[in-house]
Amino acid sequence: MKDILDAIQSPDSTSEDFAHIKLPESYRAVTVHKDETEMFAGLTTREKDPRKSLHLDRVPLPELGPGEALVAVMASSVNYNSVWTSIFEPLSTFGFLERYGRTSELAKRHDLPYHIIGSDLAGVVLRTGPGVNSWKPGDEVVAHCLSVELESSDGHNDTMLDPEQRIWGFETNFGGLAEIALVKSNQLMPKPGHLSWEEAAAPGLVNSTAYRQLVSRNGAGMKQGDNVLIWGASGGLGSYATQFALAGGANPICVVSSPQKADICRSMGAEAIIDRNAEGYKFWKDEHTQDPKEWKRFGKRIRELTGGEDIDIVFEHPGRETFGASVYVTRKGGTITTCASTSGYMHEYDNRYLWMSLKRIIGSHFANYREAWEANRLIAKGKIHPTLSKVYALEDTGQAAYDVHRNLHQGKVGVLCLAPEEGLGVRDPEMRAQHVDAINRFRNI
Numbered sequence: 132m133k134d135i136l137d138a139i140q141s142p143d144s145t146s147e148d149f150a151h152i153k154l155p156e157s158y159r160a161v162t163v164h165k166d167e168t169e170m171f172a173g174l175t176t177r178e179k180d181p182r183k184s185l186h187l188d189r190v191p192l193p194e195l196g197p198g199e200a201l202v203a204v205m206a207s208s209v210n211y212n213s214v215w216t217s218i219f220e221p222l223s224t225f226g227f228l229e230r231y232g233r234t235s236e237l238a239k240r241h242d243l244p245y246h247i248i249g250s251d252l253a254g255v256v257l258r259t260g261p262g263v264n265s266w267k268p269g270d271e272v273v274a275h276c277l278s279v280e281l282e283s284s285d286g287h288n289d290t291m292l293d294p295e296q297r298i299w300g301f302e303t304n305f306g307g308l309a310e311i312a313l314v315k316s317n318q319l320m321p322k323p324g325h326l327s328w329e330e331a332a333a334p335g336l337v338n339s340t341a342y343r344q345l346v347s348r349n350g351a352g353m354k355q356g357d358n359v360l361i362w363g364a365s366g367g368l369g370s371y372a373t374q375f376a377l378a379g380g381a382n383p384i385c386v387v388s389s390p391q392k393a394d395i396c397r398s399m400g401a402e403a404i405i406d407r408n409a410e411g412y413k414f415w416k417d418e419h420t421q422d423p424k425e426w427k428r429f430g431k432r433i434r435e436l437t438g439g440e441d442i443d444i445v446f447e448h449p450g451r452e453t454f455g456a457s458v459y460v461t462r463k464g465g466t467i468t469t470c471a472s473t474s475g476y477m478h479e480y481d482n483r484y485l486w487m488s489l490k491r492i493i494g495s496h497f498a499n500y501r502e503a504w505e506a507n508r509l510i511a512k513g514k515i516h517p518t519l520s521k522v523y524a525l526e527d528t529g530q531a532a533y534d535v536h537r538n539l540h541q542g543k544v545g546v547l548c549l550a551p552e553e554g555l556g557v558r559d560p561e562m563r564a565q566h567v568d569a570i571n572r573f574r575n576i
């Protein structure tokens with residue numbers, strides 16, 4: 132591993148040098164274990180502790196197949212899907228690996244008693260498999276997390292619709308929270324040169340998801356002037372949705388849960404901010420009954436902030452707790468676009484407000500190849516910035532996931548894999564200098 136790191140850190144290394152480095156037989160990776168999937172039985176979601184289920188193991192290097200690449204991972208980031216994996220909710224991810232393993236001889240590699248997790252990376256290509264021509268050893272890359280087979284025509288218009296669509300590092304093995312990762316080569320994209328490894332690894336999954344959900348015509352197709360209600364506006368998804376709304380000439384109405392998070396949204400340029408904690412919204416009277424009076428109070432607050440207008444697009448992900456309110460506050464003809472259900476997936480809303488006012492609910496999941504590429508291009512051009520707040524060592528990934536599970540974090544939480552320290556990997560210091568304040572907005576808050 133030392134030779135790999137030395138080559139990455141030497142400005143003189145060539146592609147040939149990388150191609151000739153002997154790869155190690157094993158590497159360190161963050162895993163969950165198949166024989167521990169019942170370890171949290173009987174506990175509430177909140178009580179399930181990723182620090183207990185996430186392990187740092189030494190694992191064998193997987194075989195490299197056609198169309199694939201092995202990447203030396205300098206940095207990765209924690210996504211909420213890794214939190215779900217670590218608490219085995221809503222189901223154990225080993226079922227995904229077993230199902231994938233049944234699809235082909237090569238896919239069998241993924242069905243193991245351990246699952247290497249992680250759906251983001253920034254690093255350097257070490258080897259490419261047969262049929263890979265666009266990437267070569269030594270290329271500095273980030274990887275998006277869409278894994279598709281594309282053997283069915285279903286996914287040929289929109290790669291997210293492939294029947295064999297999987298999220299790498301969640302529904303496949305050999306993810307990014309490791310020293311080496313295995314990806315399909317069409318997951319690779321150029322690493323933005325003005326960012327450090329950990330900054331470049333932070334946006335990938337959430338930035339691409341927010342791009343499809345809010346901007347793309349496959350999602351809400353946001354336009355200038357739209358009022359966009361963004362739940363968790365300083366969180367992983369929300370911190371990118373807020374930037375897309377501002378950069379696209381829309382009007383974000385940011386919902387957060389503390390004055391500190393409200394300040395972060397202000398620093399991004401948002402003006403309309405609701406502190407849901409300070410204003411004490413209780414959309415549910417009890418576990419089974421919602422309170423439409425609270426929806427209305429929330430809607431009135433939105434009207435105060437918008438000069439009397441209602442919401443064109445709701446950027447939804449909290450799910451059960453907020454969905455009734457989200458449908459209510461949307462304007463006639465407006466859109467609720469959802470990609471998750473953090474607080475519960477059995478949603479309830481008053482359908483009269485949906486059909487009588489001709490509103491639409493759009494389901495959105497990650498991003499197709501093109502959307503992920505476009506989202507990364509916006510990062511590379513300095514139009515959208517990483518929202519990295521804190522960085523952990525690989526061995527402390529459990530704590531990093533715990534922070535995200537308990538909502539103790541801001542924006543994105545990074546993880547150093549092979550990178551020995553923060554701040555390395557910047558290749559375009561001039562461009563970085565132009566954007567450095569925006570890049571550091573979320574740091575150490």
Ligand SMILES: C/C=C/C(=O)SCCNC(=O)CCNC(=O)[C@H](O)C(C)(C)COP(=O)(O)OP(=O)(O)OC[C@H]1O[C@@H](n2cnc3c(N)ncnc32)[C@H](O)[C@@H]1OP(=O)(O)O
Binds near residue numbers: 336340
């Ligand atoms: C990028 C980051 C993203 C995130 O963070 S997202 C948040 C984290 N992700 C999640 O929480 C999602 C986790 N995944 C799940 O909970 C499950 O993954 C799903 C609920 C999405 C799917 O459930 P399942 O049981 O895996 O799949 P089925 O499609 O329900 O298939 C089960 C059997 O049901 C059959 N079936 C499916 N649709 C129909 C139908 N319309 N009519 C009749 N049968 C149907 C299938 O064929 C299959 O059958 P057979 O077991 O025999 O193979």
Ligand SMILES: NC(=O)C1=CN([C@@H]2O[C@H](COP(=O)(O)OP(=O)(O)OC[C@H]3O[C@@H](n4cnc5c(N)ncnc54)[C@H](OP(=O)(O)O)[C@@H]3O)[C@@H](O)[C@H]2O)C=CC1
Binds near residue numbers: 367449535538
């Ligand atoms: N389908 C897909 O492609 C994707 C789905 N996801 C899913 O989206 C969800 C959010 O991910 P991500 O943004 O990265 O997570 P984060 O935890 O980083 O951010 C979510 C934010 O939502 C807010 N929030 C949490 N619970 C509630 C609640 N009950 N009511 C209102 N607001 C709440 C919090 O902000 P505050 O406390 O400030 O209000 C929190 O910071 C996860 O479930 C994840 O699995 C994520 C990415 C892709």
